[in-house]
Amino acid sequence: MSTKVKTRFAPSPTGFLHVGGIRTALFAWLIARQNQGEFVLRIEDTDQAREVEGSSQHIQDCLKWLSLNWDEEPVYQSQRLDMYKQYAQKLIDAGRAYADPYSSQEVQAFREQAQKEKRPFLYRNHRPENPPKWDDTQPLRFKAEPCSYKKTDLVMGEIGYSEESIDDFILIKSDGFPTYNFAHIVDDHEMGITHVVRGQEFLASQANYFNLYEALDIKAPQIATVPPILSPQGNKKLSKRDGAKDILEYQKEGYLPEAMLNFLATLGWSDGTEQEVFTVDELIKKFDITKVQKGGAQFDERRLLWINGAHIRNLSLDDLYAKVATFWPEEAEDANEDYKKEVLGLVQERLKYFAELPELTRFFFADLPLNLELISGHKQLKKYETSDLKELLTKAKESIEATDFSTEQLQSALNKLLEETGEKPAVLFSLIRIATTQSPASPELAPSLHVLGKERVLQRIDQQIAAL
């Protein structure tokens, strides 16, 4: 029987989460779900100074929005200090950890000296011969046994690690909290984590981790080192400075969580076919961590926009209606559900994200101010005399008025009007569309008139005639 797959997302609560962190969480979540395993959340709050109030809750809000649901209660490292101490004691007893006798100024001096000599800084070059007994007030350091490794990484493949990258790193800080380097090893083991997914920034420390696993006599989990998401300029890791947004901003702008997951999963991963749009279930079925690209991928929000539109178009009208509830223009406040659904049905295919809904639909709920530039700036209509436009609108009004205002009758009335007037659709339809919407763009004419209703349409045409 094989061990149950268990993955984790282990963010530090030091600010908001952006796409980079979420993608790591997504990959870990997908690995768990596709193996009927578990996915757990661990808050790495071992740096009190950098902790940001509320970020633990924020992290959970992000995961909830995206339905990256976790199993068990979230684990907080700050509540497990005793456990780290026990592991530390084991290392001390085994002669694999020692108290750091130097002040931080002294260590800093070593570092600067190494820098000046253009050598990498290695603390172990200054390893004290007779370190004092650890009394909780000094940092506790790992006593490394430098060696080289060749290990398989799920994403990177075979990676060689040289002993120059292995050092006596700090296990427990002088404030009594463990470092990430120590705590995550202990926790992953204690929690039974089988697959670790994390960013490339940890790759350089990986050899230290292998060394520590050996010292602790712990079997290392499978490691999947994922490349960073690059800034849109492509020259460096995406950061807040490059416009990386709080993931919940996308929720506010009306992106679908499944579209966000689709976008992030296919940023650096492809299933080998030509499929671009995936449901979450398909991602669980088809995702393969070993096929994730080794190099970083640039963040391109235009692609997210396209994927979001594709997911929106795949939604049933009822589903879409439920999801856009908070995005209607304020003018729609008193509109009834049936009317709003009809409007939504007309704009569904041109909606890219929900925050666009107001500008796309406002004229369905309220009379927009007359905008004569829509006609004076129209490439066809601007050539017409005002009197001709008035006449056309008057005729249009008459023939529209004679229908029962069903889309079908409106359509045939409009068609007949084309014949009678001998005008092109580009002229006649544009004129009616502008008169009834006062907008530069709108859905198809006949269905729009139908949804707007007789009273509104006729009144708006009258107003346009009067204003010409």
Next chain:
RNA sequence: GGUCCCAUCGUCUAACGGUUUAGGACACCAGGUUCUCAUCCUGGAAAUCGGGGUUCGAUUCCCCGUGGGAUCACCA
């Protein structure tokens, strides 16, 4: 500077060493669908970083350059 990683259209990517005139998608351009915007359809432009090998044959394997990234914290 040391260590490690990476390298296909502008972007995301596909291509058991041969079926490839390097495929798809986004973005872009042009045309079509009874108006606009959008959708949809058709077409277009657009890439294997350079140099050496290995091989009958290299996008694919090896080496050297070049370029890019990560890291070298009592941060994660």
